[in-house]
Amino acid sequence: MNPNVKFKSGAMTPFQARRRWLTAFAAGAGGLALAGCDKAVNNPRIDATLRSAEKLTFASQRLILDHQPLAKEYGERDLSPVFRANGSMMPASKEYARLLQGGFVDFRLQVDGLVQRPQALSLAQLKTMKARTQITRHDCVEGWSAIGKWQGVPLAQVLDLAGLKPGARYVIFHCADNLGESADDSGLYYESIDLLDAYHPQTILAYGMNGKDLPVAHGAPLRLRIERQLGYKQAKYVNRIEVVDAYSHLNGGKGGFWEDRGYEWYAGI
Amino acid sequence: MTTARMPSGTFRRRAAAPPRQLVPRHSALVRITHWVNVFCFSLLLMTGAQIFNAHPRLYWGEYGADNDHAWLSVDSLQSSGHWRGAVHLGSLTFESTGLLGASNENGALAPRGFPAWLTVPSYQDLAAGRRWHFFFAWLFAINGAVYLVGGLVKRHFGRDLLPTRAELAPAHLVREVVDHAKLDFPKGEAARRYNVLQKLTYMAVAFVLLPLMVLTGLTMSPGLDSAFHILLDVFGGRPSARSIHFICASLLVAFVVVHVLMVLVSGVWNNLRSMITGRYAIELDGDPR
Numbered sequence: 372m373n374p375n376v377k378f379k380s381g382a383m384t385p386f387q388a389r390r391r392w393l394t395a396f397a398a399g400a401g402g403l404a405l406a407g408c409d410k411a412v413n414n415p416r417i418d419a420t421l422r423s424a425e426k427l428t429f430a431s432q433r434l435i436l437d438h439q440p441l442a443k444e445y446g447e448r449d450l451s452p453v454f455r456a457n458g459s460m461m462p463a464s465k466e467y468a469r470l471l472q473g474g475f476v477d478f479r480l481q482v483d484g485l486v487q488r489p490q491a492l493s494l495a496q497l498k499t500m501k502a503r504t505q506i507t508r509h510d511c512v513e514g515w516s517a518i519g520k521w522q523g524v525p526l527a528q529v530l531d532l533a534g535l536k537p538g539a540r541y542v543i544f545h546c547a548d549n550l551g552e553s554a555d556d557s558g559l560y561y562e563s564i565d566l567l568d569a570y571h572p573q574t575i576l577a578y579g580m581n582g583k584d585l586p587v588a589h590g591a592p593l594r595l596r597i598e599r600q601l602g603y604k605q606a607k608y609v610n611r612i613e614v615v616d617a618y619s620h621l622n623g624g625k626g627g628f629w630e631d632r633g634y635e636w637y638a639g640i
Numbered sequence: 641m642t643t644a645r646m647p648s649g650t651f652r653r654r655a656a657a658p659p660r661q662l663v664p665r666h667s668a669l670v671r672i673t674h675w676v677n678v679f680c681f682s683l684l685l686m687t688g689a690q691i692f693n694a695h696p697r698l699y700w701g702e703y704g705a706d707n708d709h710a711w712l713s714v715d716s717l718q719s720s721g722h723w724r725g726a727v728h729l730g731s732l733t734f735e736s737t738g739l740l741g742a743s744n745e746n747g748a749l750a751p752r753g754f755p756a757w758l759t760v761p762s763y764q765d766l767a768a769g770r771r772w773h774f775f776f777a778w779l780f781a782i783n784g785a786v787y788l789v790g791g792l793v794k795r796h797f798g799r800d801l802l803p804t805r806a807e808l809a810p811a812h813l814v815r816e817v818v819d820h821a822k823l824d825f826p827k828g829e830a831a832r833r834y835n836v837l838q839k840l841t842y843m844a845v846a847f848v849l850l851p852l853m854v855l856t857g858l859t860m861s862p863g864l865d866s867a868f869h870i871l872l873d874v875f876g877g878r879p880s881a882r883s884i885h886f887i888c889a890s891l892l893v894a895f896v897v898v899h900v901l902m903v904l905v906s907g908v909w910n911n912l913r914s915m916i917t918g919r920y921a922i923e924l925d926g927d928p929r
Contacts (some may be wrong), residue, residue, distance in 0.1 A: 376812075395833050408686070408760045408761060408762070409761045409762050409763070409911050410759075412760070412761040412765070412768050412772070418771075419696060420775075421771050421772060421775040423770065423775075424771075424774050424775035424778050425771070425774070427778060428774060428778075432861075432863045432864065434778075435863075435864065435867045435868065436863055436867055440866045440867050441866060442862065442865065442866040442867050443865060443872055445702065449702055449703070451703045451705065451708070452707065452708070453705075453707035454705075455706055455707065463863070497924040508702065508703065508862070508878065510772070510860075510862045511695070511705075512694070512766065513694040513695040513705060513766065514691065514692070514695035514860075515695050515696055515705040515706070515879075516702070516703050516704055516705065516877075516878050516880060517703050517705050518703045598862070598866070599863045599865075599866045600862060600863065601862060607858070628911060629767075630824075632767065633765070633767030633768065633771075634766075634767045634770075635767075635770070635771075639861060639862060639863025639864070640774065640860075640861040640862075640863060640866075
């Protein structure tokens with residue numbers, strides 16, 4: 372082929388064309404990366420696509436965790452010298468102040484929803500039930516970890532005491548702290564887990580920490596420990612357990628305080 | 641120059657240069673996985689910086705939080721109303737205002753680990769950073785699996801990456817290092833293959849650094865830790881895994897810097913074309929065909 376015929380004066384040669392294309396491609400990719408990312412983050416369709424990976428993560432972890440393996444348990448010598456407290460440090464309500472003043476003698480854990488026998492359990496009653504003690508690692512979503520010793524009653528025992536009704540799928544934990552600092556109840560902390568995690572042997576309602584009563588900063592008198600998920604699932608100041616078939620009617624509808632603020636419902640990663 | 645006005649000037653000038661030949665350089669597998677990797681790595685790095693900013697401290701061991709000793713921390717300090725950044729590495733302290741610890745956010749210095757231009761999203765949003773990070777981590781891992789399986793099946797590793805015994809001889813390695821330092825790159829027939837420094841570097845990236853990124857990333861998942869306690873035993877704890885994740889990411893950034901620099905100085909268009917179309921031009925030095 373005679374190149375003189377195909378490429379007239381001023382026209383680009385294949386090499387020049389390819390260079391120009393490559394330059395435009397590189398500039399476009401760079402510009403997109405720098406300017407477009409914030410826009411992409413706020414694009415609902417892109418967000419929905421990215422959220423599909425959460426389902427993939429959940430499904431694959433469920434496959435791996437189906438046989439209910441235990442989270443690693445540590446020894447006394449592995450305990451964090453200082454266990455960082457996070458989130459609410461002291462619920463602001465008058466009711467909580469009253470209960471704290473009375474040493475939580477008047478505290479009752481409500482168990483209701485899709486259960487055969489709704490319960491109102493005192494701390495003393497919970498302490499007469501068979502307890503479990505575990506030294507485990509607490510992993511915050513921010514990236515820090517702390518090791519603590521927890522003593523409490525396995526959630527499975529409490530659920531069995533109340534007896535699940537058909538259709539029960541999730542357990543909601545209602546808390547006394549208003550982390551959202553709202554005027555109404557919409558800022559109250561809450562969390563939800565499904566029954567597989569609820570019946571895991573290490574899922575306990577802890578009333579003791581590092582050999583003492585659970586401190587206020589760590590959720591006195593009762594907090595959830597669900598050892599295979601991140602810190603924000605470990606609801607503090609739990610005062611009501613509600614068994615439900617769905618959680619979409621609650622507050623933001625995402626199943627938890629932080630979930631309503633963008634975090635994953637399944638926090639095993 | 642008289643040829644400049646001629647209709648086929650480019651071709652004439654090319655004809656005056658040493659004869660060149662386009663040879664197949666990169667397989668479709670390598671090209672596709674390379675660019676998917678570029679895309680994933682860029683986003684993983686920037687969303688990773690966003691996640692790091694939520695707690696810009698790194699520890700060794702099974703636990704690590706604010707009261708524990710951090711081997712690396714990016715601190716934001718406030719003095720007389722102004723934010724100041726400082727990096728602590730072991731017992732060393734570096735002033736880092738403007739880049740790390742305190743950098744520009746909406747026209748004023750704000751407390752943040754990595755600066756806004758290095759994170760996705762640019763503003764602080766851990767939840768979004770995590771969502772993006774995990775999505776592209778999946779893509780990155782699937783892409784890596786395709787590369788590893790494809791590379792084995794098509795014998796890419798054995799043929800292109802594994803150095804020969806002669807290439808590993810100390811004298812040869814020294815000569816390659818000296819040639820590289822002088823920016824004297826292989827020509828002609830020798831340019832058809834990766835040189836030994838490329839082979840060793842690409843193997844370290846593909847078989848050591850990138851797998852370590854995946855494994856230390858998985859170790860940070862409390863769910864996976866309960867299924868595979870061995871991850872914690874191998875890396876020495878979740879905080880250690882997070883530190884190794886950070887170190888490997890830093891080494892990958894160092895690799896990318898040198899890699900891009902080498903691409904630029906050893907013929908940027910030829911290199912780019914070979915990674916897009918697969919064809920690489922080699923000069924047939926004094927070897928008329």
